[in-house]
Amino acid sequence: MARHLCRASNINNKALLVSIIMGVCLSSSIATTTIARSIDAMAYRVTVDDDRLSSLLYPSSVGTFDDRVKFRQSMQATPTQDHSMENYNYVNDMNIYDRYIVVLREGSSTEDRSTLIEEIKKDSSLDQIRIPQFIDEYNNVFVGFSISIPRGDTNILKVIQNNPRVEIVEKDQQVHMFAQTLPTGVNRVDGDLSSTESGNGQGSVDVDIAILDTGVDLDHPDLNVYRERTFVSGTSSADDDEGHGTHVAGIAAAKDNNMGVVGIAPGARIWAVKVLDSTGSGFISDIIAAIDYLTQNADQVDVGNMSFGCECSSSALDTALNNSVEKGIVYTAAAGNDGSDASSFSPANNPNVIAVSAIVDTDGKCGGQGHSTTAGGDDAFASFSNFGSTVDIAAPGVLIYSTFPDDSYATMSGTSMASPHVAGAAALLKSIQPTATPSQIKESLFSTGSKPSTICDGNGHGYFTGDPDQFHEPLLYLKHQPGSLLYVFATQTNNIGTIKSYYDIVFRTSTSGPIKQIDVDFPPGTYVGVSLLVETVGIGPGKISASGTTATGQTITYTVNNADTIPAGTNIRLQFSNIANPQEPSRSYSVTVTTIDSNNLVLDGPTQSRSYIIK
Structure with missing residues (x-):
């Protein structure tokens, strides 16, 4: 099963809980921060490497993260929910049955x-007591299914393995969860200075984020839960019965509503996808079923977050993710909480996902001035x-305050x-670049992140210390930087009959503000002529006037009359015609676009377009 990678250190003053805030997680090698006085659904069965359990429980003798707390791998599984296939008489006892994934x-x-x-049914028909259970079927990431087979029944397994249609047969595994004030995490990456300005009471994001976890509190007032689906046996909804998934959801997408906390992508539509049970454990086969479900809805879902894992590998899971x-x-x-090489942890070791390590941040700023x-x-x-x-x-991962x-x-x-x-940052990028591919989103996050060479600006732009290896991953950073107009394209078509050239220049704003002026710069030697504006999109009609340039000039300046605030993410199109020489030979060049506000300050740009060809 997968383990979610953390644990709560304060649970809203519940009478039966004693909070011992140690800044660490219970699950997967993290020292416990919350101890339940009563035995309830949130209590974990754990074993400790040695007799230092007391050092993990009492603040007078707090241990380090080297005091490894491990989930028992012998946890009893509960009967698995039948999602779509015929439900056989089934005892989901891992001492009697083995689960397999078939691709x-x-x-x-x-x-x-x-x-x-x-x-398979025909082969098992003679045994009416211990017959196989078909659990999940997969249709979108690949064609396959998961099955529970009586332990020791090699006949059924051979039927599957010897079938020429079968590519992969692997034993199912369990994963575990790795364990309004502006959260330090949002502040540290300058989410409050991003294109949505998280925390100003106005930011919101038109994007969908799937939280694959223990579920999400479906009625939490600070979360915009849009869809919910459970893949965990014994549950009828994705309502969170542990707390981990709700906490994760708030970090990514809590509303910007002047209450509680605010997420990186405020108010994003949350798909609550329950794949972990009330102990924070789940089967890879059920996770694949969830990914299959999301893939079926890929036209709606933009980002999926997986804050769980196991020290394992799964070809079936990798195939589904890919x-x-x-x-x-x-x-x-999540990269994992074992203080070791993440290459042996799935799903973080899949090269097509974005694997995330954690840093400490206690003051929302770079510079290392916060408490330890x-x-x-x-x-x-x-x-x-x-x-x-x-x-x-x-990204920040210690003492993070969020929804529960x-x-x-x-x-x-x-x-x-x-x-x-x-995940929230990726959702922000998708909201302003809807056609961007996962690899483009990944590259954009890397390129804008803080590097070891980044000099601390006193806010969120600065690196961290203590990277234990030579692979210095960037630190997530979201503040808008000039020069980030998106999707700047320019095309020119010469029309010999009318002796005119038609230009189309399109771009998407990255910063909200009153655009007063748009400068379009052409390379030296480009024949531009007198600009006659034909059409605008994104700025009201009749509000723009343009100044022409000479044949040797390079700039057309558009002036916006009575400038209104143009929201970030607005598509703007400028189409104009020029008296030009239609015989000019075709060649490839680009334009550079800059938007300027009413105070003559640059909002976005200068940003160069991709190359285009005169036709």
């Missing part, structure tokens, strides 16, 4: 799967975080908390 070869049909299932990314969904994954924690000093690499070449980017079930809020730590920071 059919590329090009296989659902009819091929049905034929294979009938063969195919889902190919359909356009960006996936972020048991995970390290301010602006240091978190001691529990996994590392290595597999990790793509770092029952309309409450809590502080939690772990790479589980770092990952949704990046």
Whole structure:
């Protein structure tokens, strides 16, 4: 199963809980920060490497993250929900049954799967007591299914393995969760200075984020839950019965509503996808079913966050993720909390997901001036975080304050908390670049992140210390920088009959503000002539006048009369005609666009367009 990577350190003053804030997570090697006085659904069964349990529980003898707390791998599974297939008499006891994931070869049909299932049924028909259970079926990431087979029944397994339609047969595994005030995490990456200005009471994002986790509090007033679906047996909805998923959701997308907290992508539509149970554990087979569901809805879902994992590998999970990314969904994954190389942890080790490590931040600023924690000093690499070449980017993951079930809020730590920071950032980029591919989103996050060479600006733009390897992943950074007009394109078509050239220049704004002037610069030697504005989109008609240039000049200046504030993400199109020489030979060149506000300050740009050809 996968483990979610963190644990709460404060649970809204519940009478039966004693909060011991140590800045660390209970799950996957993180020291406990909350101890339940009563035995309830949030209590974990754990074993500790040695007899230092007391040092993990009592603040007078707080241990370090080297005090590894591990989930028992012998956890009993609960009966798995039948999502779509015939429900056989089934005892989901892992001492009696083994679960397997079956992937059919590329090009296989659902009819091929049905034929294979009938063969399995026929082979097992003599045993009416211990017969196999078909659990999940997969249609969108690949054609396949998951099945539970009586332990020791090699006949059924051979039927599957020997079938020529089958590409992969692998034993199912369990994963575990890795454990309004402006959260320090949002502040540290300058989310309040991003294109949505998280925390100003006005930011909102038209984008969809799937939270694959323990579920989400479906009624939390600070979360915009849009869809919900559970893949966990014994549950009928994705309502959070642990707390981890709700916390993750708030980091990514809590509303900007002057209450509670605000997320990186405020108010984004949340798809609550429950794949982990009330203990924070789940089966890879069910996670694949969830990814299959999201892929079916890839035209709506933009980003998926996975704050869980296991020290394992799964070809089936990798295949599902790869195919889902190919359909356009960006996936972020927690690197893990074992303080080791992330290359052995799935799904973080999939090269097509964005693997996220954690840093400590306690004051929302670079410079290391905040207080220290048991995970390290301010602006240091978190001691529990996994590392290595597999990790793509770092984000805050210690003492993160976010939403929690029952309309409450809590502080939690772990790479589980770092990952949704990046998921929210990816969602921001998708909201202003809807056609951007997952690889383009990934590259954009890398290019704008803080580097080791970045000099601290006293706010959020600055690197961290203590990176344990030579692979210095960028630190997530969101503040808008001049020069980030998006999708600047320019085309010119010469019309010999009318002796005119028609220009189309389109771009998307990255900063909200009153655009007073738009400068379009052409390369030296470009014949421009007198500009006659034909059409505008994104700025009201009749509000723009243009000044012409000479044949040797390079700039056309558009002046916006009575400038109104143009929101970030607005598509602007300028189409104009020029008296030109239609015999000019075709060649490739580009334009540079700058937007200027009423105070003559640059809003966006100068940004160069992609090359175009005179036709």
